[in-house]
Amino acid sequence: MTDLVPVRRALLSVSDKTGLVELGQALAARGVELLSTGGTAKALREAGLGVVDVAEVTGFPEMMDGRVKTLHPMVHGGLLALRDNPEHLAAMETHGIAGIDLLVVNLYPFEATVAKGADYAECVENIDIGGPAMIRAGAKNHAFVNVVVDTEDYAALLAELDANDGATSLAFRQQLAQTAYARTGAYDAAVSNWMAGAIGQDAPRRRVVAGSLAQTLRYGENPHQRAAFYLDGSDRPGVATAKQWQGKELSYNNINDTDAAFELVSEFLPADGPACAIIKHANPCGVARGASLEDAYRRAFDCDRTSAFGGIIALNMKLDEATARAICEIFTEVVIAPAADDAAKEVFAAKKNLRLLTTGGLANPAAAGMTIRQVSGGFLAQDKDNGRITADDLKVVTKKAPTEAEIADMLFAWTVGKHVKSNAIVYVKDGATVGVGAGQMSRVDSTRIAARKAQDMAEAVGLPGTPTKGSVVASDAFFPFPDGLLTAAEAGATAVIQPGGSMRDDEVIAAADEAGLAMVFTGMRHFRH
Template identity: 75%
Template structure:
């Protein structure tokens, strides 16, 4: 294995033809012989570039609708042969195998085919076989062969050749080999994941997740932790699909919190009402809806003004100037919305560090998908929590039934509680949170903390009493005892929404009746850890 390896012969066989002719012209200008296949060869010839068909090299035509064209010893021998091994060199001479020093391959667009909703047979036909086989062979032999699988590396190759008199360094070949193996690994992951879903295999024996680097991050949750952001190639709107219009680079915590904010605000239909969610440390500190984004933002802000400082703001409609002006009154880390008008952009331009992200659409919160997290020695994989409940799904279990206004607040509170860390208690009044208790070991403590926050905000706003008086309250899981429910009643809640299902449901219902509360069961839990 030597440091510098000359480049005399290249095999170019790509599905994505971007940059192909420019690369081939630059290689030809250096005297590199170019081999190619099918559509790539036609593209090169049309550009006036001399090219030799792989079929001419192997002595076998492309056959079986192109399924067989590069699976041949003269291709794989040329890629795998060790140039400094006498036995390999002798075998090449005996069988007329010429070395191939550069392989440029990008694969059949399997992921794009699946994303377009193609049928099973079409997806199968877009599984590349020869490409991955050549990539693995060339990457294994990176001591002598350079492997390129991404268009963005064409320029780096040409710069490498310019710097080293038509040769590549071992360091460069190693880096390209790592990228190559990551690509084939991600490709196989996409195929296996699609096939598991297609055949209804919910828990396949082996599952692989893959991502593409979107950006390196200065650090993770804390400065001593390295971090990076990878995207999984899905078209689900959110942080990964967003365009950052201004502000500093996003941090690890920014991305995590912005994702939480956007997922929450996407619960609210922009055609029905404007919505705003303010997130701090992945928990909502205020959520509101209104006839305008400005009114929704002010309602969300008035839930917990202290925690909103330095928070993440998500909107379900394009950001307008009036709302931008209000948001800019305090320090805000990130604003994400499905668009922003010219006035909003001008206002935010005065806040150089504020990150403004726009997305193509809201996320479909009821869409299927997988969520996973790492644990020591493994991965926990589950379906995304896409459960929703409407008025027809609720069961009134108390003597008193909620009226129409209470029902609207209950459903609002239920949507928010889904996005609050357990144990979650959410007080809502007039379609705005007025107290949020998150992440406590006891549901009673969550109820108390949320009520205390509401009391503090009433003092700050000069209100005669906390807005929890007459509020609706949501609990993400059942009340195991009446105590948590009674704390909510003491805070002034008039109605309750919870999953039900406790061994002591009868006691909890009796306590609600005695306190004069209306209560409904959802039959669905929303734990969030």
């Protein structure tokens, strides 16, 4: 392949006109002939640039509301012709086809159209046809053609032309081609995934996942693993859309844990009071409501002070100075909140390694979405777990009914348990976790570990006895045997919330009655593997 190829003729046709005029001026100053279409040509002309309409080149006007304008041999021949192939050159001369050395195209804003909630017809109308066809043609012929699909590549293009006296290198064109194919691939993925939802296909025969690079990470879960962070284009508030105010670059594990923390704290609306979640290795080590944000943080911290060291803190409302000062009493990796006041930012400024992220709002826990997990040879796709319950959904199955205070704590524990790795057991008392058992192969082991964590809490905080005494306990799935439930009773729990549905439910209910427990079934499970 030829290395340096001069750029003499360019076709510009863009929806996003950011930087268009400046690019056109820079190309014209380098003697590049400009071809264009529709609104792009108009914008360039209004800037005083000489532009040739594609309609003049093809001999056909734009028609069918602009659907047909670039799908023509005079365009695609100029993009696809191999400049070192005598037969191609002869065909170009015979048919009067001039080569196109540079294609600058960005596509109809299909993703943005879907995101704003447009109807089916408007979404279909915003599916670009000519743009992807030109991009794919030019990218295939990257031996001779430069294809630019992102506005952020304009500066790199001009720098390349300056470095090579108006030409580009093969390596540069290859990079542009890879980006171009990734863009058309992501675009087609957006269209196909939208259409699957629009026509009610829950499991389409083919599903495509696409993303745009947000940052290359230092490494993955471990230093020997390469990693990168990609965005899926959604505007859901969270770590992907947050503004980082200070601190070093987020790591792979930081991003994963911060996402877990923010998704959990978003379950608690500010209207219901301040809430704080502290996460370590994707599991909650403390979650609490409080009279103030500082109070919520301190109550969450007290659940497991040891694990909270070096953890991720998520808050459900604007971070204030008092809470910031409390957080700074120990080392914390990341704090994420909808907002932070200036006084809080000033407090954190003294902690150079602490990352502060603000999201502008909470994530909607009831919103539809999809989770994807790779397995060997494929991936699993499922609906996001947006299941929620209220007091009206609870079924009392024991002789003893729970009190209103116990119901409030059970619902809190159930919400936290949804975000704990299975098998999950969560003890809660007065709106705060006092013991969390996560990720065990046996549910009874999770129950014991959570109770032991509560004893550790008592020692750390200076309580006279275990805080599980008088607590409620949530289990993310049913108790298959009475042993786990009886372990919770021995720890002092007075009420239990669990899905129910075991073939031994009657035995478990009888054991709860004998132990004097109140127990409710939710009919919903929250496994998190």
